[in-house]
Amino acid sequence: MTIESAALLQVNDLTKHFPLSGGFFGRSAGVVRAVDSISFEVAPGETLGIVGESGCGKSTTARLLVNLIEPDSGQVILEGKRVGADMSVRDMRRHMQMVFQDSYASLNPRLTMEDSIAFGPNVNGMARQKALALAHDLLFRVGLEPRRFAGRYPHELSGGQRQRVNIARALAFSPKIVILDEAVSALDKSVEAQVLNLLADLKKELALTYIFISHDLNVVRHMSDRVMVMYLGQVAEIGPVDSLYSSPAHPYTRALLAAMPSMDPDKRTMEAPLAGDPPNPINPPPGCRFHTRCKFAQDVCAKEQPVLHILPHAGHMAACHAHIPHSGHSGLEARA
Amino acid sequence: MSVASFQHIAEIEKSPGYWAGVMRRFRRDPVAMIALFVVLALILMAVFAPLVAPADPYRASMLRRLRPIGTEGFPLGTDELGRDMLSRLIHGGRLSLLMGVTPVFIAFFIGSAIGITAGYVGGKVNSVLMRTVDVFFAFPSVLLAIALSGALGAGIFNGLLSLTVVFIPPIARIAESVTTAVRRIEYVEAARASGASSFTIVRVHVLGNVIGPVFVYATGLISVSLILASGLSFLGLGVKPPEPEWGLMLNTLRNAIYVQPWVAALPGLMIFITSISFNLLSDGLRSAMDIKS
Numbered sequence: 001m002t003i004e005s006a007a008l009l010q011v012n013d014l015t016k017h018f019p020l021s022g023g024f025f026g027r028s029a030g031v032v033r034a035v036d037s038i039s040f041e042v043a044p045g046e047t048l049g050i051v052g053e054s055g056c057g058k059s060t061t062a063r064l065l066v067n068l069i070e071p072d073s074g075q076v077i078l079e080g081k082r083v084g085a086d087m088s089v090r091d092m093r094r095h096m097q098m099v100f101q102d103s104y105a106s107l108n109p110r111l112t113m114e115d116s117i118a119f120g121p122n123v124n125g126m127a128r129q130k131a132l133a134l135a136h137d138l139l140f141r142v143g144l145e146p147r148r149f150a151g152r153y154p155h156e157l158s159g160g161q162r163q164r165v166n167i168a169r170a171l172a173f174s175p176k177i178v179i180l181d182e183a184v185s186a187l188d189k190s191v192e193a194q195v196l197n198l199l200a201d202l203k204k205e206l207a208l209t210y211i212f213i214s215h216d217l218n219v220v221r222h223m224s225d226r227v228m229v230m231y232l233g234q235v236a237e238i239g240p241v242d243s244l245y246s247s248p249a250h251p252y253t254r255a256l257l258a259a260m261p262s263m264d265p266d267k268r269t270m271e272a273p274l275a276g277d278p279p280n281p282i283n284p285p286p287g288c289r290f291h292t293r294c295k296f297a298q299d300v301c302a303k304e305q306p307v308l309h310i311l312p313h314a315g316h317m318a319a320c321h322a323h324i325p326h327s328g329h330s331g332l333e334a335r336a
Numbered sequence: 337m338s339v340a341s342f343q344h345i346a347e348i349e350k351s352p353g354y355w356a357g358v359m360r361r362f363r364r365d366p367v368a369m370i371a372l373f374v375v376l377a378l379i380l381m382a383v384f385a386p387l388v389a390p391a392d393p394y395r396a397s398m399l400r401r402l403r404p405i406g407t408e409g410f411p412l413g414t415d416e417l418g419r420d421m422l423s424r425l426i427h428g429g430r431l432s433l434l435m436g437v438t439p440v441f442i443a444f445f446i447g448s449a450i451g452i453t454a455g456y457v458g459g460k461v462n463s464v465l466m467r468t469v470d471v472f473f474a475f476p477s478v479l480l481a482i483a484l485s486g487a488l489g490a491g492i493f494n495g496l497l498s499l500t501v502v503f504i505p506p507i508a509r510i511a512e513s514v515t516t517a518v519r520r521i522e523y524v525e526a527a528r529a530s531g532a533s534s535f536t537i538v539r540v541h542v543l544g545n546v547i548g549p550v551f552v553y554a555t556g557l558i559s560v561s562l563i564l565a566s567g568l569s570f571l572g573l574g575v576k577p578p579e580p581e582w583g584l585m586l587n588t589l590r591n592a593i594y595v596q597p598w599v600a601a602l603p604g605l606m607i608f609i610t611s612i613s614f615n616l617l618s619d620g621l622r623s624a625m626d627i628k629s
Contacts, residue, residue, distance in 0.1 A: 066529050090531045098529055106522040110354050110544040116523075119540065120530035136348075151350035169526065 007041035014074035034060040036233040047210040049224030057233040062181045097170035101182035103162035107154040114150040117169045138168035160191035179211045232289040239316030249318035300328035361624040368620020374613040382429035389423035413599040428580040435565030439499035444554045447504045451511025473505040485573040495574040514546045555618035559611030
């Protein structure tokens with residue numbers, strides 16, 4: 001069965017709760033609600049940015065998508081085929097590859113660059129010589145001269161060069177989607193810019209689709225067509241980048257954007273827009289998960305969980321009672 | 337995407353491999369090089385014992401018992417049965433080294449296999465394997481070796497067998513903890529995302545990064561094994577007289593400790609030199625294998 005949809009990737013109610021096993025007999029002492037019923041779509045050729053605080057489930061979402069972690073429930077639908085039902089996990093991974101944050105840990109210290117890149121194609125049945133030739137080709141594409149770099153080991157390269165190799169390895173399958181999990185976050189700013197430009201060039205040349213995960217709002221704005229804001233394992237807001245940055249609907253998004261460093265001295269952040277840490281995902285607050293830190297919170301927020309609601313701007317949705325008519329919330333502007 | 341526009345594979349600049357770097361760093365470490373030299377010398381001495389030894393290690397004579405070091409014809413004196421000490425020490429290296437190295441060597445393979453399986457598969461398999469190992473680990477190693485040898489009966493083979501059993505748990509422990517750590521590193525995740533089978537991932541990505549530290553640890557155990565083996569022989573559970581073996585020689589000479597203390601101490605000195613050489617060799621390997629040093 002195939003599902004008719006224009007989306008390249010469709011995610012329905014994806015959920016992962018990590019059990020907290022207590023003691024030897026594996027008694028479950030509660031669950032961490034790392035990712036709680038999230039749904040979104042990715043159109044072919046676009047870049048979807050995912051932002052949120054540490055521990056909000058960004059990386060877990062990425063690992064769920066490529067099935068490095070088995071989801072508890074929910075569907076991942078790639079090109080209309082349900083992964084695990086109409087399409088094997090192995091086939092899915094050929095179309096969806098991932099680049100990790102830590103460029104050093106991502107490469108086996110005992111393998112040369114060409115061996116690291118050729119490993120994937122090799123285990124998927126490509127002859128070794130052909131896989132090595134492909135690895136050299138990919139090194140050239142990511143701006144590393146094969147003759148100099150193919151025989152090197154990870155500790156001989158800089159962070160930026162290593163991350164280029166990781167990108168090359170992800171491209172070895174000619175994937176449709178590349179998930180970049182904080183892929184540039186650990187790099188120096190100047191190197192980060194170079195790698196971002198490389199990613200933009202590769203996207204154009206190879207018609208790639210990116211899922212770009214970062215905590216850096218400026219970088220996400222620069223890279224993304226649409227942005228998804230996550231809070232405690234749920235989607236708080238999702239929308240086109242311009243509309244979301246110019247008129248953020250969810251109070252959490254507003255707080256995040258207010259915390260963004262600005263070049264303009266008149267727009268200096270005078271006080272922390274958000275107080276405290278996110279609540280414990282083991283026992284998330286009832287109702288809207290953000291209500292404990294939200295300055296617009298009203299009675300309804302602690303009782304009912306808001307669903308994603310379509311806003312007037314095209315394609316812009318937010319999960320906030322203040323935007324849901326007849327929710328019992330008097331709206332953001334009333335108090336703000 | 338076009339494939340293979342660069343086919344000059346033979347022309348790429350190869351970095352010296354990991355082990356070439358280890359060798360280079362090891363050669364620069366004088367203590368480790370001396371330890372290696374001593375170990376090699378001991379091994380050669382044991383292998384070519386009949387050629388090296390000046391006399392027959394079994395030829396006894398009641399007329400020349402317990403001669404001191406430096407006696408003419410007997411440079412290291414004679415033992416309580418008048419046998420040439422130098423020849424007995426040289427021949428004793430054969431059994432002592434065999435008893436020191438073999439159990440660790442076998443335990444290295446079995447322990448690594450158990451530890452890597454437990455560490456990579458994780459979950460219930462890990463619990464079952466490692467708790468079983470813990471049962472053996474709970475006994476002090478000397479007591480376990482004595483108990484097993486005692487139960488199996490004296491003899492070289494039973495001694496080797498019980499020592500092997502003693503060394504499997506610590507090696508499995510180390511292999512398991514290193515594997516558990518390596519399994520969580522992103523390059524293993526990336527390999528899983530590439531669709532490789534668990535067996536391939538272990539072979540290409542886990543084994544190479546786990547076996548090094550485990551090997552270093554195992555070389556350190558050789559000295560322990562040597563001492564335990566000597567201990568078993570000392571207690572009469574390993575090698576039987578009149579075979580020359582350092583632990584057994586130490587035992588039979590202990591009555592002569594007041595008469596010829598220097599001669600009586602010689603087998604102990606050999607055990608000491610051998611075990612400290614293996615320990616220093618292991619230390620040198622450890623620092624040579626540390627990439628960031």
